[in-house]
Amino acid sequence: MSEKPIVIEVKDLCKTYYMEGGASQVVLKHINFKIYEGEFVAIMGHSGSGKSTLMNTLGCLDRPTSGEYFLAGESVAKRTDKELAIIRGQKIGFVFQNFNLMMKRSIVDNVSMPLIYQGVSENERRERALEMLKIVGLEGYGDRPPSQISGGMQQRVAIARALINHPKIIFADEPTGNLDSITSDEIMNLFTELNKKGITIVLVTHEDDVADYAKRMIKISDGRVEYDGLRKEYHA
């Protein structure tokens, strides 16, 4: 079997937060791993272990303090904010625990929002949003506001928005954290389907049954990689 391309590679990645008044906290300590195209990875670890910090760095929302980060072969650790924003727009989709939707706008407006910054026409934005809503199983809901649909459906809207630029990777930070277990399973099945279509999924979760959808698990403990291997071979 030929090896798949590497989509994410971090080398000796460190992150320190510097607070006002001179205090600092070392949060990520010499992290090393590669993620190959098409992988489904769960990042786990206790509260405060550095999962969201790692995710935000991988997602180009933040920069490492030191170390290297290659996204699809390109070095990103030292890029400017503007360059990071462009990389995010082209390569990455984000899904968060709180959905982060505009509750007073239509579902179509929410899903197509990332396209506004790219100067895509209104007609094309609507067309592409409707296409994404079909993929996530929300055909026919486009003209309602998110306030009229359930939490699970709201998370589908957020996933449709994440898909609008056909990203290579989706980063999801506790995407099922606000959902009941049945709805969580539905959302995880949707991620599984997207992964089968070739999208690399990197998911942060506290929950074992959510992590079970992933093939690989990276466990962070106090800012270091404590385990990196098959999820099913992990025994706490």
Ligand SMILES: Nc1ncnc2c1ncn2[C@@H]1O[C@H](COP(=O)(O)OP(=O)(O)OP(=O)(O)O)[C@@H](O)[C@H]1O
């Ligand atoms: N912007 C920031 N400035 C300063 N410290 C921060 C910042 N963000 C996170 N931290 C600190 O870094 C550590 C790791 O936080 P992080 O949010 O990455 O943990 P986490 O593993 O995602 O936790 P949780 O499971 O609770 O979401 C914590 O001690 C946190 O207080």
Ligand SMILES: [Mg+2]
């Ligand atoms: Mg977190």
